[in-house]
Amino acid sequence: TQSLKEVLQDVVPAKQEQLKKLKAEHAQTVIGDVKVEQVVGGMRGLKAMLWEASVLDPNEGIRFHGMTIPECQKHLPAAPGGKEILPESMLWLLLTGQVPTESQVRQLSAELAAKGALPSYVEKLIDSLPNNLHPMTQLGMGVAALNKESVFAEAYEKGIKKSEYWHYTLEDCLNLIARLPALAARIYRNVYNPGAPIPEVSSDLDLVGNYARMLGFANEDLTEYLRLYIAIHGDHEGGNASAHTAHLVGSTLSDPYLSYSAALYALAGPLHGLANQEVLRWQLAMQKELGDNVTHDQIKDYLWKTLKSGQVVPGYGHGVLRNPDPRFMALQEFCDARPELLKSPIIQMVKKTYEVAPGVLKEHGKTKNPYPNVDATSGCVLYHYGLTQFKYYTVIFGVSRALGALTQLVWARALGLPIERPKSLSMDAIEKLIGAS
Ligand code: FAM
Numbered sequence: 238t239q240s241l242k243e244v245l246q247d248v249v250p251a252k253q254e255q256l257k258k259l260k261a262e263h264a265q266t267v268i269g270d271v272k273v274e275q276v277v278g279g280m281r282g283l284k285a286m287l288w289e290a291s292v293l294d295p296n297e298g299i300r301f302h303g304m305t306i307p308e309c310q311k312h313l314p315a316a317p318g319g320k321e322i323l324p325e326s327m328l329w330l331l332l333t334g335q336v337p338t339e340s341q342v343r344q345l346s347a348e349l350a351a352k353g354a355l356p357s358y359v360e361k362l363i364d365s366l367p368n369n370l371h372p373m374t375q376l377g378m379g380v381a382a383l384n385k386e387s388v389f390a391e392a393y394e395k396g397i398k399k400s401e402y403w404h405y406t407l408e409d410c411l412n413l414i415a416r417l418p419a420l421a422a423r424i425y426r427n428v429y430n431p432g433a434p435i436p437e438v439s440s441d442l443d444l445v446g447n448y449a450r451m452l453g454f455a456n457e458d459l460t461e462y463l464r465l466y467i468a469i470h471g472d473h474e475g476g477n478a479s480a481h482t483a484h485l486v487g488s489t490l491s492d493p494y495l496s497y498s499a500a501l502y503a504l505a506g507p508l509h510g511l512a513n514q515e516v517l518r519w520q521l522a523m524q525k526e527l528g529d530n531v532t533h534d535q536i537k538d539y540l541w542k543t544l545k546s547g548q549v550v551p552g553y554g555h556g557v558l559r560n561p562d563p564r565f566m567a568l569q570e571f572c573d574a575r576p577e578l579l580k581s582p583i584i585q586m587v588k589k590t591y592e593v594a595p596g597v598l599k600e601h602g603k604t605k606n607p608y609p610n611v612d613a614t615s616g617c618v619l620y621h622y623g624l625t626q627f628k629y630y631t632v633i634f635g636v637s638r639a640l641g642a643l644t645q646l647v648w649a650r651a652l653g654l655p656i657e658r659p660k661s662l663s664m665d666a667i668e669k670l671i672g673a674s
Contacts, residue, residue: 238340241348242407244333249403249651252289256652273667280476281556285659286484288475289648290331290641298563299473301327302334306469306563313468314342316443321461321571322468324444324640325349328414331472332644346443352415353438353447359383360423368428372632373505375428377498379420384494386412393490402490403651409493410643417636418444422451429626448636452624458575459622463633465571466615469564470634472641477556478503479510483642484649488657493646500642501635507551510631510638512612515551517620517627519543520586529582533593540590540597552613553594554604561591564611568618581621587614 269284291301301309313326313336325345329337337345359382366375384390389405397405419438426435430453438447445467449460475484483500487493504510527535543550555562569588572578579585591609598607616630668674 238338238344241329241332241341241345241411244329244335244341245407245647248333248335252648253652256287273671276662276667279556286475286481287649287652287654288480288484288645289334290645291472291474293474293557295557295559298558298560301330301472304330304336306567309468310567312336314339316446316461316464319457319461319464321465323464324467324471324637327468327471328640328644331640332647347440349411349415349444350438350440350442350447352412353419353444355416355419355423356383356386358385359420363420363423363427366427368431371505372424372428372629373501373511373635375424376421376632376635377501377505379424380413380417380494380501381498383413383416383420384492384498387492387494388412390492393492399653402653403647406493406650407647410647413493413497414444414639414643417639418448418451421632421636422448424632425452425626425629428629454622454624456622459619459624462571462618462622465567466618466633467637467640469567470611470615470637472638472644474557475645477509478506479638480642480645483646485657487646487649488654490656493643496646497639497642500638504635504638505631508549510634512551512610513616513630513634514627516612516614517616517630519551520583520590520617524583524586529586531586531589533589536586536590537593537597540594544597544601550594550598553598553607553609555606555608555610558608558610559606561608562610562613565609565613568611568614572614572618578618578621581617583617583620584614587617 271283275281275283289302291299293299297305299306304312309322309327309330313322313330315321315326316323323342323346325342326337329335329342329345359379362382363375363379366378386409388408389402392401392405423435426433433453435451439450442450443464445460445464449455449463454460473480475481479500482503483496486499487496507515523531523536523539527539540550569591572584591613594609595607598604616627619630619633620627662670
């Protein structure tokens with residue numbers, strides 16, 4: 238069985254060659270114009286970044302190395318006895334562009350479990366934090382503190398060749414992915430169940446099997462849901478705020494721990510990763526006001542009330558997508574296959590909201606995408622399974638997004654990408670450039 242590193246060693250030279258050719262033959266080829274609306278409008282649609290792992294089509298949604306979510310569900314190995322995509326399988330795909338065999342995935346799970354324990358100074362750091370400090374703040378702090386372990390930073394200080402950067406980056410990235418479950422679980426236990434003993438990482442379990450156990454849950458359905466959730470949240474192109482932050486910070490040769498810590502603070506914004514927390518808050522407020530058996534008309538009125546008060550409807554809209562998010566659809570299918578979930582009032586409410594919200598948002602006429610994104614449902618399923626502390630939900634997203642953001646740091650170093658430094662302009666400079674007065 239070829240290991241992850243051995244596979245990568247084979248694919249890196251081919252990609253390096255592809256980039257060399259692109260630069261040699263097409264460096265000056267124009268692939269788009271820059272409009273003023275993009276400069277002042279969050280760079281929407283600007284093609285300005287290299288990202289190998291996934292490409293997002295506005296209508297069809299995400300493809301990971303060309304594979305749709307249903308294709309990944311069909312081909313990527315699951316846990317023994319399970320059905321959902323294992324995050325380790327997704328990690329392998331994102332990193333190598335190849336579908337791993339079952340034995341390769343088992344080997345990777347074992348490798349991650351062996352590296353999964355937290356250093357004691359990080360345990361002490363988390364234990365010392367006040368339990369009303371937001372779990373995302375704690376996660377970013379824990380990840381940043383782990384940079385003491387960075388083999389890249391240590392090797393860089395000693396002096397290494399540029400061609401060797403990716404080897405050390407890979408080691409850091411795998412070590413960090415391995416430790417995230419223990420870190421994230423410790424934050425959960427400290428905030429919501431202080432003092433309770435946390436089981437050690439077990440060498441017999443996969444990444445999420447260990448994560449769920451350390452969180453204190455023994456429900457196989459929840460574990461399977463977390464596997465799916467973490468696998469399909471793993472990457473969403475490079476331009477989203479968290480992935481882009483990791484890429485930007487990493488481009489300064491800041492190590493993967495510091496780069497990903499920065500990314501987590503982008504994920505912590507309510508327009509990005511915090512939306513799953515906001516959806517739950519919003520749905521629960523609706524449930525409190527209207528009760529369990531809400532009608533479509535009641536939901537419509539509630540949506541209008543939210544919009545008229547100047548707030549966004551959380552879980553709807555997207556910077557790129559223009560159709561229902563296939564990640565939302567995959568999570569809905571997970572619910573559809575489980576009668577117990579279909580009976581849950583909160584999940585029924587999500588479904589009914591989906592049936593009326595696009596119409597209301599179209600009539601409202603502002604958002605370019607009136608359809609649900611993944612966050613419209615992700616937290617509600619966790620809530621149903623008893624993971625009810627919704628301030629924690631973005632932490633799970635943070636465990637997941639590491640798969641994409643970190644694997645692409647390996648590629649950024651393997652391809653020798655330079656420090657990022659786009660051009661900014663003042664309004665006066667824009668007016669001068671376009672001859673406006
Ligand atoms: N409800 C109400 N108004 C919305 C809206 C929504 N769900 N989504 C967009 N709009 C408004 C938006 O605020 C903007 O209004 P102004 O012109 O007054 O500024 C207008 O519609 C045009 O926005 P857009 O071009 O359609 O969207 P953007 O690309 O600017 O923003 C989002 C994209 C995701 C930030 C936006 O749709 C939003 O705020 N959605 C709700 C929060 C959310 O669910 N975020 C999660 C995104 C997600 F997939 C993730 O990162 N996990």
